[in-house]
Amino acid sequence: MESTVTTPEQLDFERCYTAVRSRDRRFDGVFYTAVRSTGIYCRPSCPARTPASRNVSFHRTAAAAQAAGYRACKRCLPDATPGSPDWNVAATVAGRAMRLICDGVVDREGVEGLATRLGYTSRHLSRLLTSELGAGPLALARTQRAQTARALVESTTLSLADVAFAAGFSSVRQFNDTMLEVYDATPSHLRGRKAPAGGKGQVAGAIDLRIAVRTPFRGSALLRFLADRAVPGIEVAEVRDDGSGSYARTLDLPHGPGVARVELADLDEVGSSYLPLRLVLDDLRDTTAALARMRALLDADADPVAVDDHLSADPLLAPLVAARPGLRVPGHVDGTEVAVRAVLGQQVTVVAARTAAARLVAAHGRPVETGVPGLTHLFPDAAAVAALAPEEFRMPRARGRALVGLCAAIAAGEVVLDRGPDRGDVRRTLLALPGIGPWTADYIALRALGHPDVWLPTDVGVRNALARHLDIDVTPDITPEGWAPWRSYALLHLWTSLEG
Numbered sequence: 001m002e003s004t005v006t007t008p009e010q011l012d013f014e015r016c017y018t019a020v021r022s023r024d025r026r027f028d029g030v031f032y033t034a035v036r037s038t039g040i041y042c043r044p045s046c047p048a049r050t051p052a053s054r055n056v057s058f059h060r061t062a063a064a065a066q067a068a069g070y071r072a073c074k075r076c077l078p079d080a081t082p083g084s085p086d087w088n089v090a091a092t093v094a095g096r097a098m099r100l101i102c103d104g105v106v107d108r109e110g111v112e113g114l115a116t117r118l119g120y121t122s123r124h125l126s127r128l129l130t131s132e133l134g135a136g137p138l139a140l141a142r143t144q145r146a147q148t149a150r151a152l153v154e155s156t157t158l159s160l161a162d163v164a165f166a167a168g169f170s171s172v173r174q175f176n177d178t179m180l181e182v183y184d185a186t187p188s189h190l191r192g193r194k195a196p197a198g199g200k201g202q203v204a205g206a207i208d209l210r211i212a213v214r215t216p217f218r219g220s221a222l223l224r225f226l227a228d229r230a231v232p233g234i235e236v237a238e239v240r241d242d243g244s245g246s247y248a249r250t251l252d253l254p255h256g257p258g259v260a261r262v263e264l265a266d267l268d269e270v271g272s273s274y275l276p277l278r279l280v281l282d283d284l285r286d287t288t289a290a291l292a293r294m295r296a297l298l299d300a301d302a303d304p305v306a307v308d309d310h311l312s313a314d315p316l317l318a319p320l321v322a323a324r325p326g327l328r329v330p331g332h333v334d335g336t337e338v339a340v341r342a343v344l345g346q347q348v349t350v351v352a353a354r355t356a357a358a359r360l361v362a363a364h365g366r367p368v369e370t371g372v373p374g375l376t377h378l379f380p381d382a383a384a385v386a387a388l389a390p391e392e393f394r395m396p397r398a399r400g401r402a403l404v405g406l407c408a409a410i411a412a413g414e415v416v417l418d419r420g421p422d423r424g425d426v427r428r429t430l431l432a433l434p435g436i437g438p439w440t441a442d443y444i445a446l447r448a449l450g451h452p453d454v455w456l457p458t459d460v461g462v463r464n465a466l467a468r469h470l471d472i473d474v475t476p477d478i479t480p481e482g483w484a485p486w487r488s489y490a491l492l493h494l495w496t497s498l499e500g
Contacts, residue, residue: 011031011058011059011060013053013058016031016033016044016058017053017056017058019044020033020044020046020050020051020056021050023044023045023046023047024044024045025044025045025270025271025272026214026270026271026272026303026305027044027045028043028044028045028078028081028082028214028272029043029081029082029083029084029212029214029272029301030044030084030085030086030303031044031058031059031060031084032058032059032060032061032062032064032065032078033046033051033056033057033058034056034057034058034059034065034068034070035051035055035056035070036055036056036057037051037052037055038051039069039070039071040070040071040072040073041059041062041065041066041070041071041072041073041078042073042075042076042078043073043076043077043078043081045076045271045272046073046075046076046078047075047076048073048075048076059134060084060132060133060134061098061133061134061135061140061143062078062079062143062147063133063134063135063139063140063142063143064133064134064135064139065134066135066139066143066181066182067134067135067139068134071181071182071183071184072182072183072184074183074184074185079143079146079147079150080147080150080151080210080212081212081272082212082213082214082272082300082301083098083102083295083300083301084098084301085214085301085302085303085306087099087301088301088302088450088451088452089452089485091422091423091451092132093118093120093125093128094128094129094132094133096118096419096420096421096422097114097118097125097129097137097140097420098133098140099292099296099418099419099420099450100114100117100118100418100419100420101114101137101140101141101144102144102288102292102295103288103289103292103293103418103419104144104168104254104286104288104289104292105117105420106137106138106140106141107141107145107168107285107288108254111125111126111137111138114137115137117416117418117420117421118420118421119421122137125137141168142178143182144168144288145167145168145169145178145288146167146178146179146182146183148166148167148168148287148288148291149163149164149166149167149169149175149178149179149187150179150183150190151209151210152166152167152207152209152287153179153187153190153191154190154191155207155208155209155210156207156208156209158207158284160172160175160187160188160191162284163175163187164187165284165285166207166284166285166287167287167288168285168288175187206278206279206280207278207279207280207281207284207287208276208277208278209276209277209278209279209291210274210275210276210277211262211274211275211277211291211294211295211298211300212272212273212274212300213267213272213273213274213275213298213300214271214272214300214301214302214303214304214305215267215268215269215270215271215272215273215304215326216266216267216268216269216270216304216305216308216325216326217266217267217273217275217304217326217328218266218324218325218326218327218328219243219244219264219265219266219267219275220242220243220244220264220265220266221324221327221328221492221496222264222298222299222327222328222330223237223239223243223244223245223247223264224239224243224499225330225492225495225496226247226330227239227245227247228350228354229341229350229353229354230247230354231341231354231357231358231361231379232358232361232362232374233358233361233362233365233374233375233376233377234249234250234361234365234375234377234378234379235247235248235249235250235375236248236249236372236373236374236375243265243266244263244264244265244266245263245264245265246261246262246263246264247261247262247264248260248261248262248372248375249333249375250368250370250375250377250378250379251286251290251293251333251334251378252334252366252378252379252381253281253282253283253286253289253290254285254286254289255282255283255285255286256281256282256283256286257282257366257368257370257378258279258280258281258282258286258290259279259280259281259370259372259375260277260278260279260290260293260294260333261277261278261372262275262276262277262278262294262298263275263276263277264298266326267326268325268326270305275298275300277291277294279291280370280371293333293334294333296331296332296333296419296450297330297331297332297333298328298330298331299328299329299330299331299450302328302329302452304325304326304327304328307486307489308321308325308326310483310486311483311486311489311490311493313482314480314482314483317483317490317493319469320469320493320494320496320497321493323497324493324496327489327492327493327496328492329446329447329450329452329488329489329491329492330447330492331447331448331450332447332448334379334448335410335416335417335418335444335448335449336379336381336382336407336410336417337379338417338443338444338447338448339406339407339410339415339417339444339448340357340360340379340380340382340385340403340406340407341353341357342440342443342444343399343402343403343406343435343436343440344356344357344360344395344403345443346399346439346440356393356394356395359394360380360385360393361377361379361380362377364380364384364385364388365377365378365379365380366378366380366381381411382407382408382410382411383407383411385403385404385407386404386407386408386410386411388404389404390403390404398435399435401434401435402433402434402435402436403435405433405434405435406430406433406435406436409429409433414429415429415430415433417444417448417449418448419449419450423445423449423451426444426445426449427441427442427445430444438458439456439458439459442454442455442456443456446488446491451488452485452486452487452488452489453484453485453486453487453488454487454488454491455480455483455487455490455491456491459491461494461495461498462491462494462495464498465494465495465497465498466494468497468498469494469497
């Protein structure tokens, strides 16, 4: 095992070691601590005795620690952490690659497929990821499979063979060997230590998991945002009197349809916590993709403390941040759906946009059997919308043509709305399409691409919020640079402040 800090240009030893000594949970998932004297790697908040500084090194990813010869700590479970917020903030090639790996792209398309999506050769991509993250794409994907498998082993009653293939392993033998190497335990031993509950009331085919999030987490505000925009047929939201509740929706996944249901509530303690998630999938191979897309929807990897501290420094935003600490930017599970709904929402109210989307789903969505009341369809894909005549939409003809043209570009692969492409390239491509202006392109970036620094100066909600709460008028040429790189979160604070 190496004797120096991994990727010293990216990780400051003293800062990392201070976080480890204070067991600061905010850094869980940001880096991993490898302990030379024990041969294990831990999350920064591990409750075990703090190792001597001479015995530790720090790694950007769990895969890097594993590649250096360390295995996961059985006490703090370092793989059960939120992902690094840096992947969304910087949106470097490495960050975009991690998002695609977490979605299962390497398992489905191989390293060549991942490299093609990012616009690199596989050799150059491997060099880049090894340099920045300490491991190549195969090692990163292997770690992702092991993490998914462990969650399934410990939280479901799936057979171990089913777990292996659901997590993306090509064989049971590969699954057993990897789990033993990474966790120093066989799958059956892991299950024996933490047997999953089963039996009465369990839905056939359901997988009950947990989504790790950094806290504070303003689940009530996120739920209300989703509930206000829930489209009948594809989304169902239940809001309780205390603001908590559940959100469920259909998912169009690589191998078939699925349903996800997540429980949302406010989590106030600073650190990390979990949200219960239930998946019901037609094909278990979609487990990794479904989990990754729900994490994106919930903005699960955000660092709320960093965001809130930064925005609170501005006296204009400080009262809004204090009222709703841990506010998240709602992401999405499907870029095409976001894009279509953004065009449907141009210059109309939220209610009108939801009604238009519901009509589209009822007429052209793909029916699915879910067993969940209210969830009856998948959102129509880009090719289906592109095949429609502009006059079929109850909107100005020019906007109908813009919607059809946008979907034709998506169906042809000219516009890609996952988290792989460069955000600037996507925006330029969108703006080149007839009828797609800055508001639409930036709203798509906000929700489909997970961009943390979007500002919508022409948005009616933004203008109303600034006028009502901050006594400021805003014009299209005003850009609050001081709020960067978290202007997307400032937007959400402004929108949410209109609720009361």
